[in-house]
Structure formats: C-alpha cells, structure tokens
Amino acid sequence: MTDPGDRPSTHDASEDPRNRDIRIYVNGEIVHRDDAKVSVYDSGFMLGDGIWEGMRLHHGRWAFFDDHMDRFFEGCRAIELDPGMDRHDLLEALTRTAEANGMTTDVHCRLMLTRGVKSKPFQHPKLSRTGPTLVIILEHSRPAEALQAAGIRLATVPQVRGLPTSQDPKLNSHSKLNCIIACLQAEQAGADEALMLDPHGFVNTTNACNFFIVRRGAVWTSTGDYCMNGVTRAKVIDLCRDAGIPVLERNYALVETYGADEAFLTGSFGGLTPVAEIDGRAIGSGDRPIMTRLQSLYADLVQRETTA
C-alpha cells in the first residue's frame, strides 16, 4: 500500500511554521498547544460524545458565523448537550483565542464541545457530571493551491451514508467513524477521498465534503438527505439560483456522475475543490467553466460577508 501521507486531500494546507506555537482555548484557559489537554475520562475522547464546527476567519470576521452557530446549537439540542453558553459567549471565546494568537485572516477553526469529564469509563450520559468541555483550535491555514489545478481523485466505497434513524449524518458529531472507514476504503482503492452512496445507491457526498456535478449547464447535488447540511453547500446552491444557473437537488446515480461535464466538492476549509477523476474515470474534459464561475462568486460572497 502506498503511504497515505503522500496523497492530497481536500484539507491540505500550505505548511505554516507558526502553527507549531499556537495557543488553544480549553474551558476558558488559553494555553500553548503542548499544554492543551483534556482528561482521558472526557466524553469526547472516550465515546465521541460531542459536537463540533469548522469555520474560517477572514479580515477578523468569521465567515457565515450565524449559519455555523445555527447548525452547532441545533446539533447540541438534538443530543441534549447544554453548551452553557450562547453564540455571543462563543464569539467572545473565539475572539479571545484569535487575539491571543494575533490571528486575523486565513485562519481555520475547529470548535469542539463534548459532554465533559465522566465519573466512570462507561457510556451513560449521566456519568458526565462536570459540565461540557469546550476546546477551540485556530490554525493559520491556506488551502493548498496545487489541488485547484490537479483536482481530487475519488473512489466510490462500500461504506454508505447512514439513515437518520441510526446516527443522523447531519449531526456534526465527534464520532466520525463512518466517514473515516469510507476514507480508508478510498485510500485502499488508490484515491484521495471517498465518494459515498446513500442507502438506496444514489450518489450522496464524500467523507469530508459535499459533492456536486455539472451536466449540460445544470448543477446537480443530492437531495440533502444523508449528507452533512454543509454551510458551503447551501451558499453554492443560493449562488446558483441568484446567478440563474439551473441547480437541482435530486437523486442521481453513478452512471450520470461518470458522464458529468464537471464535478466538485464544497466545504468551509477549501471552498470549492475540483474533482479530476472518479473510480479511475476522468470527469469531463478538464475544463470547468461552471465551477470556476461559482468559485469566483463564492470568493466574492466570503469577501462581502467578512468585510461588510
């Protein structure tokens, strides 16, 4: 097997030595990354019992902050995890962390809230008695340029998206094993990321990003069932509508996907990332006029959102 460390991924960032000395928020304290620790009894470590958000800071402003907070608080409510803070308190914690690091732009955040430290190493939520654990990691981060030209290679994998009746894929939960298993399967198939199907066999999403194709001038994406309700996904759909680009949220199969003119992924980290091939088949001719237009519309939107 080739070394997975050599392969590109949609979360590749240019190396930034400043990240070796970042300061991390842990329950109100802001400490050097080497000292940022949580208990081995923490519900997140022990059971993946927590909710997180990934966000970008540009020009001192969090892009689409309210959308991220809506999803975060909805996830917390769904699993009865009381953050003990509202979005203003979280913004204050984020601002303190950014200031402690002298960060204003090209910053990626992973905000994580778990059910806190347990009294015993067992599953029941009532064993988590200390209140939640909140961790904020901010890193200097610019998506790697090389991926834009080369595009990502996907492989469809046996691991499918779950039904909402098992672990709803809309929960941005700390337990990402479904996605991680898919990612491992894609790497074993020689690809960079997994293209995951829904339980009915329709094309759904990748293990880390939302997935779109372009066919005859129209943009297609899944119905939104079984995938993460991505903030970037929603923005791209809105941008299509505003720009008069036909956009369809529908079921579609691999046949239509292999025959697409363009394919791309969306996520807060990388914005829009082109897909070069799926299961060894090149997608389209390599020209990506619609994705390129949407990339530029998305960049303008982020600029407006973070400078208004």
Ligand SMILES: Cc1ncc(COP(=O)(O)O)c(C=O)c1O
């Ligand atoms: C499985 C999955 N799909 C898609 C996304 C992209 O979501 P967003 O656009 O909100 O970053 C994420 C990001 O957390 C994810 O984990």
